[in-house]
Amino acid sequence: QKEVEQNSGPLSVPEGAIASLNCTYSDRGSQSFFWYRQYSGKSPELIMSIYSNGDKEDGRFTAQLNKASQYVSLLIRDSQPSDSATYLCAVMRHGQNFVFGPGTRLSVLP
Amino acid sequence: DAMVIQNPRYQVTQFGKPVTLSCSQTLNHNVMYWYQQKSSQAPKLLFHYYDKDFNNEADTPDNFQSRRPNTSFCFLDIRSPGLGDAAMYLCATSRDHGETQYFGPGTRLLVL
Numbered sequence: 001q002k003e004v005e006q007n008s009g010p011l012s013v014p015e016g017a018i019a020s021l022n023c024t025y026s027d028r029g030s031q032s033f034f035w036y037r038q039y040s041g042k043s044p045e046l047i048m049s050i051y052s053n054g055d056k057e058d059g060r061f062t063a064q065l066n067k068a069s070q071y072v073s074l075l076i077r078d079s080q081p082s083d084s085a086t087y088l089c090a091v092m093r094h095g096q097n098f099v100f101g102p103g104t105r106l107s108v109l110p
Numbered sequence: 111d112a113m114v115i116q117n118p119r120y121q122v123t124q125f126g127k128p129v130t131l132s133c134s135q136t137l138n139h140n141v142m143y144w145y146q147q148k149s150s151q152a153p154k155l156l157f158h159y160y161d162k163d164f165n166n167e168a169d170t171p172d173n174f175q176s177r178r179p180n181t182s183f184c185f186l187d188i189r190s191p192g193l194g195d196a197a198m199y200l201c202a203t204s205r206d207h208g209e210t211q212y213f214g215p216g217t218r219l220l221v222l
Contacts, residue, residue: 008150032208043200043213044153088152095207097143100152 023089133201
């Protein structure tokens with residue numbers, strides 16, 4: 001079983017819609033969760049981090065964490081073509097290194 | 111602006127010819143990481159430094175080495191690049207273990 005799983009996509013949504021990106025992880029000891037956006041040929045850039053169960057909102061982005069279900073998601077409201085990228089989920093146990101998921105490719109159609 | 115810088119952005123080398131990639135940071139972070147990322151794959155951690163302490167991932171080939179002469183700089187040395195080493199190499203830093211990692215722009219390596 002892979003440690004961090006994401007649907008590879010592509011996930012296509014129309015402009016203005018909500019994009020929902022999902023990530024599951026296998027290590028119940030994981031404590032920190034991160035979403036990175038990576039444009040083609042570029043390096044990952046941090047969108048959000050979340051550490052506690054529930055929702056965390058930042059502008060158009062909302063991260064949701066459910067540790068009991070070992071599930072973290074990222075919602076993008078009012079999706080824009082500029083949101084088209086690969087979204088990487090990263091999970092970390094305290095004091096250890098990131099484990100990245102394979103990424104979900106999002107395509108926002110104008 | 112505080113940042114992570116990588117040089118060069120693009121590197122072309124010949125099969126078997128040693129190459130060095132560099133990373134510098136102005137964030138004064140304790141931890142520096144090197145990742146390898148191939149097309150459509152997740153970044154794969156090669157090794158990291160916590161201050162001067164070097165931590166190698168178990169499956170990192172011996173062909174890859176690293177040096178961190180001071181807090182600000184970290185180098186990735188590929189002793190004998192093979193065709194399979196062509197990839198994007200990402201440097202990242204974090205203030206401490208378990209904290210957010212900030213990535214540099216990456217160096218794309220091409221092996222001919």
